Amino acid sequence: xxxxxxxxxxxxxxxxxxxxxxxxFVIAISGEAILAPNFHSMVHDIALLQSLGxxxxxxxxxxxxxxxxxxxxxxxxxxxxxxxxxxxNAMQCVKEAVGSTRLTIESExxxxxxxxxxxxxHISVVGGNFITAKPIGIQDGIDFQRAGQVRRIDNKxxxxxxxxxxxxxxxxxxxxxxxxxxxxxxxxxxxxVAMALSAEKLILISQPGAINDKERLLRxxxxxxxxxxxxxxxxxxxxxxxxxxxVACYGGVERVHLVGYQEDGALLKELFTREGSGTLIxxxxxxxxxxxxxxxxxxxxxxxxxxxxxSVLVKRxxxxxETEITRFKVVVHPEGLIVGCAALYPTTDLAVGExxxxxxxxxxxxxxxxxxxxxxxxxxxxxxxxxxxxVMTTTTAHWFLENGFNEANIRDLPENKQSxxxxxxxxxxxxxxx
Numbered sequence: 001x002x003x004x005x006x007x008x009x010x011x012x013x014x015x016x017x018x019x020x021x022x023x024x025f026v027i028a029i030s031g032e033a034i035l036a037p038n039f040h041s042m043v044h045d046i047a048l049l050q051s052l053g054x055x056x057x058x059x060x061x062x063x064x065x066x067x068x069x070x071x072x073x074x075x076x077x078x079x080x081x082x083x084x085x086x087x088x089n090a091m092q093c094v095k096e097a098v099g100s101t102r103l104t105i106e107s108e109x110x111x112x113x114x115x116x117x118x119x120x121x122h123i124s125v126v127g128g129n130f131i132t133a134k135p136i137g138i139q140d141g142i143d144f145q146r147a148g149q150v151r152r153i154d155n156k157x158x159x160x161x162x163x164x165x166x167x168x169x170x171x172x173x174x175x176x177x178x179x180x181x182x183x184x185x186x187x188x189x190x191x192x193v194a195m196a197l198s199a200e201k202l203i204l205i206s207q208p209g210a211i212n213d214k215e216r217l218l219r220x221x222x223x224x225x226x227x228x229x230x231x232x233x234x235x236x237x238x239x240x241x242x243x244x245x246x247v248a249c250y251g252g253v254e255r256v257h258l259v260g261y262q263e264d265g266a267l268l269k270e271l272f273t274r275e276g277s278g279t280l281i282x283x284x285x286x287x288x289x290x291x292x293x294x295x296x297x298x299x300x301x302x303x304x305x306x307x308x309x310x311s312v313l314v315k316r317x318x319x320x321x322e323t324e325i326t327r328f329k330v331v332v333h334p335e336g337l338i339v340g341c342a343a344l345y346p347t348t349d350l351a352v353g354e355x356x357x358x359x360x361x362x363x364x365x366x367x368x369x370x371x372x373x374x375x376x377x378x379x380x381x382x383x384x385x386x387x388x389x390x391v392m393t394t395t396t397a398h399w400f401l402e403n404g405f406n407e408a409n410i411r412d413l414p415e416n417k418q419s420x421x422x423x424x425x426x427x428x429x430x431x432x433x434x
Contacts, residue, residue, distance in 0.1 A: 028190035033261035061186035133174025148182025208260030209279035299338035
């Protein structure tokens with residue numbers, strides 16, 4: 001990466017950094033991911049999120065590590081409905097495997113060698129008895145013994161540690177009020193923690209994402225789409241991941257990400273680039289068009305500044321934009337980024353409004369966003385008693401013609417617009433009855 005591409009990339013990540021700072025992320029990492037060759041880099045990426053101001057709860061799995069311990073102890077592996085039947089002897093192996101896995105993660109998070117990504121990080125990792133568990137009991141005649149389910153999450157204790165700047169590390173073992181330890185599903189723990197904390201994101205690091213019947217990666221899914229996909233799944237692990245995502249979303253978690261562990265940097269790519277690396281699951285996946293607020297000024301400026309530099313749009317200062325923000329509508333991507341904007345200004349002729357500052361992010365062109373945004377502006381104009389819209393443009397004449405505008409001239413403008421017309425820009429004028 002040359003210097004310019006590095007600078008461009010860093011600037012492109014800044015909106016995501018701002019959006020994620022101070023938010024609570026629950027990251028669930030599978031036991032398979034911990035055994036992967038790039039686990040070392042993955043932990044450093046998680047530490048980077050913490051350093052950038054995100055509140056991280058890390059929940060780990062240990063299924064292959066437990067299987068290995070059981071094999072060494074000559075104890076058979078028993079599963080029913082994808083849940084391990086855990087007798088007291090197996091539970092001892094579970095404790096050993098989970099404890100060893102936890103120490104591996106803590107040691108990676110404690111590194112601070114010079115010239116390494118962890119240098120100067122000084123991450124405080126905190127654990128505790130945050131999970132109250134209960135036994136699964138007997139189902140279909142099978143006694144699951146020390147296999148358990150989450151009964152309660154001590155979200156206040158977890159939140160207190162996050163507020164102190166610590167990363168919270170949670171293992172898939174819970175304790176009952178009688179002092180018994182139970183083997184839990186790390187995915188079940190992660191979803192319950194995310195719901196209890198009202199986390200902004202639940203990130204599942206395991207398989208690369210949701211795959212359709214054509215073996216294609218699905219970049220985003222709404223809950224109805226997820227339900228349809230679940231009906232066709234044959235892989236039990238894939239089904240378990242999507243089931244966890246569904247439970248979390250219905251339980252109040254806004255976004256669930258499925259991220260693979262084999263691609264180096266997949267977590268950072270998923271969180272800090274528009275295309276991502278895995279699958280984003282949300283209740284609604286479509287862009288939202290809404291009135292702009294003062295908090296949107298920075299996002300609008302980042303969208304329109306490049307067009308102002310090219311003289312496509314008239315320059316607006318931050319101060320002017322702040323005073324006129326109520327005239328703007330914005331298009332918000334599911335990840336919270338502003339990808340489009342437009343404004344509607346009154347003129348001296350109360351029946352005529354001016355459409356201005358129409359901008360769509362280049363990566364979202366040809367997706368119909370501009371037309372939907374214009375439709376919203378037209379609706380606002382009608383509500384305000386306008387029956388005609390005008391627009392002045394230097395480069396997008398054809399787009400406005402395609403959307404029902406007709407060319408006009410300076411004499412057709414309201415008085416204040418005629419007197420303010422910039423002959424140097426030589427903008428073309430278009431009108432549309434609404």
